[in-house]
Amino acid sequence: MAEVVAPKNSPKNSWGADLFALLKQHDVSFLPFVPDAGHADLIALAHADNDMQPVVLTTEEEGVALACGHWLGGKKSVLLMQSSGVGNTINMLSMLANCRFPFVTLVTMRGEFGEFNSWQVPMGRATPEVLAAMGLSVHTVTQEDQLVKTIDAALYSAYASDQQVAVLLSQQLVGRKEW
């Protein structure tokens, strides 16, 4: 493959490695994703680790069905997506409610706090309500010191008690894309 050059304006974060360690601790090795700059570190770490299976998707709803199938086969997963992708998942989330599949998604927010691109705003604004309307518990993380603790709780409640949990990573945490 040809060398690729990432744009310089993507936000950098320091917690990708902490999240990666947390996923390992919870025995999560399956990471369906539609990329987002906020998830870039986690995705790169997963690609570099032979025990992890990052799965690139064409649309986020694939990741919901994949996570359900993976649990049917006995394995845990975490879906990585951006708030705009939440809209793509809505009907597929009905699988979680109907079959009570354990489910965790980490959603990096756009259009929510310091957004340059107004086209991100409607779906960003609707994201928590859409997820709640489909029956998920929604936790928003704005501060770095709450991040690992919140995702740890999400993974624990999903895989200890069949819960469906979305953790929204606020733009306050992820940082904004500079234009």
Place this chain on the structure above:
Amino acid sequence: MLQRREVVAQINQARGQALMVTGLGSSSYDLHAAGDDDRNFYLWGAMGGAAMTGLGVAMAQPERQVIVLTGDGEMLMGIGGLATIGVQQPDNLCVIVLDNGHYGETGMQASHTQFGVDLPTIARASGLPVSLAVENEAELQQLCKIITTQAADKSGAIFASIKVAAESPERSLPIVDGVEIKNRFRRTLGLVPL
């Protein structure tokens, strides 16, 4: 033209120990009519999710063969999933489309496949190593042989689109309770409910 219930009965015979996922509507009824089995995960909704549910199982259970059975409308709704399967190359996954060219559950409206959209070509172009168009009994028997071979040697992902008559056989309804469908499927793998 091939009859869907006959086709699915033959696939069910050829499945051996395979786990199966069915798309909503007639595909679920057809497999149920062929014989209810705890290893069948019947979808009653989540249109477009059958192939990805099957891929999820296949990647969690690489030693088991997984067969997805769905309709042309359901496959079209999740058509990007073929690209995702092409990237992952699961050698234990077989995706079978029963293509009657119609949305059967909603009144037999014509689907894209009647207008030249060719699912096996899409699957091949997505990188699935085996992609078959099945239109007669001999080709169906060939597909059944390939399914048996895949079970034995995990010879690579299979896609097959089977042209079937646009008919609506009497419904044969599997259980609707998703939690039960999930739990009984998992129990066949020795996985207990939480």
